[in-house]
Amino acid sequence: MHDFTVVVGVKQVPDADEVGLDPDTGRLDRASAPAVMNPPDRCALEAALSLKDAHAARVIAVTMGPPMATPVLREAVAMGCDDGVLITDRAFAGSDTWPTSLTLARVAEHLDADVVLCGEETTDSSTGQVPPGIAAHNGWAQLTYVEALDLRPEEGRVVAHRDVEGGYEVVAADLPVVVAVAFGSFEPRPAGLHRKLFAETEFDPRELSAADLGIEEEVGLAVSPTSVGGMETVQPVDRQGEVVDEVDDLLGPIREAVA
């Protein structure tokens, strides 16, 4: 029996290693990059599974996207998640971070989550707005840039280390809570052989639609407040430079500069 439900948000993104600059045009070439799991989300998965290692928790991975995104759920189940949920609906098309976090907030409620874990941001849009958005929509606590996580069931709260400039702070939050995990702090575990086989050959995700969540009118492009004001390509400024032959010759200019 599980006492806790941990929901992990994962997203499929173009592989940043393969998103090249087209050497001829200088533009980002995303189309040819294969789709992979957003790397920070793997840290969130690891954080979730470490909670499961210590407590009787059930871990459910959720992703919002077309059925094409199913592989990230398989990957999550291969790592050790108990289930995967695909939130998929044409109605979601064009959603920005507002309806997206609303949707995930409803899913968290729907699944009865005690803890929602997310990566700190996605590599394809880098807003970092979704985890706080989920917390805001549900009126739950939020912890961002979390490096270590201690679930204290008897106290009904979690204690976390948050990465802050120059060190970390220790904070506690009541459940339910939304946690954004600092990228790089939880080393994702490899999938077990038999678990991976199960995830890839037999596992099928549960599906939820906008109607299942009762939010058909609250998602999509029309209700997305983001508008792109325009794009500007910034030319790099020429930096002043000087080449010196001897290390000692550096000293004078440095003294001058700091004086």
Add this chain to the structure above:
Amino acid sequence: MTETPNYDGKFDAIVVGAGLAGSAAALSMAKRGLSPLVIERGTSPGTKNVFGGVLYTPTIRELVDLDDAPLERYVAEKRFSMLSEADETALSLRPGEWHDEPHNDSFTVLRGEFDEWFAERAVDAGATLLTETTVTGLLRENGRIVGVGTDRPDGRIRAPYVVLAEGGNSLVTERADLKERESRDHVAVAVKEVLEFPAREGVIEDRFRLTDDAGAAYNYFGEGAVGEAFGGGFLYTNDDTVSVGVAYRLSDAAASGQRPEETLNRFKSHPAVAPLVRDARTVEYSAKTIPEGGIESVPDLVHDGAVLVGDTAGLVLNNGVHLEGTNMAVESGVHAGAAIATAARQGRTDAAALSGYPSALSRSFVVENLERYAWLQEAAVADRELLFAELPRAVADAGAEYFRMDRDSKERHADRARERLLDAVGGYTGAAKLAARYRKVIA
């Protein structure tokens, strides 16, 4: 659903490696109603594969419909070229028939794409493919091979048969003592680059005199290709890239202390090669080994519960004139798969029950060709200085003499050309011996 099922005994066979041999074996088994599991260490089949070139398709076309395959170009020209430090003497073959289907069953491919496509065909037929998983060892019980261990947690899995298709660098097979480590004299090191030509469209067609899907396979020998080593260089045209590489004996590579990438760079800057690769940008670089021990080095192909296929079994013909491994990999995979299916029907896993594989292989072109050319490699190694250094220079010099433009008579030119050649091979007796020794290449 939180429970993880155990897959021991759920698959009929485990195939180690989703290269040509592995996928062919999987496809062959799946078509006979078995369900094989293919384990591949790369993120997708082919991503770890280095291959300079020409896929020979007589067997593979029987297995899959090549119309949808990611083939680059058909080989419309084969060119053999001798390089000394400064000269080139070449023979080019462009039979009209190669333009017609099935194009002499020779196509350039990029293995990253082709292997993935081919593995998908095995999956379509009923195989299961597991990527990003490295097989680290074999499981044995009473001397019989009963499964594999992998680098994953909970990483052991059992199945009645294991197909070892891990390529030339066959660590699992060697560690399990199913094969001796190849001596350095029997391994070639190969480095390859894929080049693209960003400057303009049509560079490849223009430089290699090609139209439409026609392609070229250039092979180079001699000092100008790989310096003082036994081996050669190659240039193959893909759709919009060119594969260029060198392959030479590992013992030479170690002895001369020459780094493979230096050898490749020297080859690329040879005066006869440089213009073909001018203004290119390298998009991929890779290195690998090629077994070239010939028939002598082929280990036992069947064991209790396991078979060896493709490069793992040393099935490569690499003798200077031919470099063929792709066709042998597929042929061996097909026969191995068929033999496993037969043994499975009898409920047996012992080596004797799998003997249909080695006997089918010895009736096929694979063993026939390997046996036929066993001597060539040895002879060519023994004559390396003559064949790779002396002769290319002599032929170039003789050509220069024969066509020399001055006020001497043609007869004098011909005499000098003949002298230069005879000088190189050791007179008429030497020439006759040489001809006798190598006549089997064509006779």
